Amino acid sequence: MLSQLSLKTNSHSELVDITSLLKETVTNSKVRDGICYVFVPHTTAGLTITENTDSNVKRDLLMKLNKVIDWNDKDYHHSEGNSAAHIKAAMVGFSLTVFIRNGQLLIGTWQNIYFAEFDGPRPRKVWVKII
């Protein structure tokens, strides 16, 4: 089963929690034991997993990546000026594989799954396949 989730990001850089959207997709699939593949079809946004408790973890992750892959390096040549977003998306990655057990998405106690926006705000898509 292949599904497309739509979301709207609200900031330039942002980690959007998509865990409950994914859980709902798993429930709807009626798959009891299987795999949930998540794929982001963009080049300036990716997918990551991080702590679901203190929102400062998300803030620190975005802050530090933004400092390391700074937006205004004079050596960037790309005319649209958003090379930093492409690089950060490549660093976190575009695909994720999560197990399903007893009809539930199997993730760690402290984990949530995030859409990593690096060049928003924009309407975005996430593709999910469940087997």
Added chain:
Amino acid sequence: MLSQLSLKTNSHSELVDITSLLKETVTNSKVRDGICYVFVPHTTAGLTITENTDSNVKRDLLMKLNKVIDWNDKDYHHSEGNSAAHIKAAMVGFSLTVFIRNGQLLIGTWQNIYFAEFDGPRPRKVWVKII
């Protein structure tokens, strides 16, 4: 088949070779041709692949990531103080997909698979699913 591997890390930052644990899991599964999915259910540890010969490669990888994502940036807000570990885990990633052929885990000659501890020492888990 879904398995849970347990391991105990010994240092604050450490690459623990889990290749033989994974090979054993593949052998036990009796799968001849398939896929081995590996998933780390933590937020301050991940998974990576690197050279299995000179252990200085592992050392250099940890050293350099530690320098780039330094532990003591004054702009971190997370109260537990381990934001750097979350960021490095997000950079290497939490899931890995490896092929199985003729009952063997199929990896490159110089590759081994490592559990990447960034906030140890701790007891840790690795989830493995083989199809």
Added chain:
Amino acid sequence: MLSQLSLKTNSHSELVDITSLLKETVTNSKVRDGICYVFVPHTTAGLTITENTDSNVKRDLLMKLNKVIDWNDKDYHHSEGNSAAHIKAAMVGFSLTVFIRNGQLLIGTWQNIYFAEFDGPRPRKVWVKII
């Protein structure tokens, strides 16, 4: 179906577009709806996705990673001197999972899939499994 693609990189650092090779592999597999797994069996090269239009995006990605993970850090101990290549490969990753729908590789409008060479030029392999 497990296939091995061979390629020859031409530069020290280079993003080689393997999208059409992968599309051809998908077509040959005759799989209509499924998954295409891609795996790089090396330790100084990986896989990534980025924009397929302005080639300066690829250039900027390589330039910036090369600046952040500089080649000549005096603290590297690895005798072969290519630690930076191992680190950058670990950052982009070695495996990728892409969906197949109606016999076509399903990627975003602006996405292409790239073999990320960080220590070339060399002959290289890419393994592809389609289910």
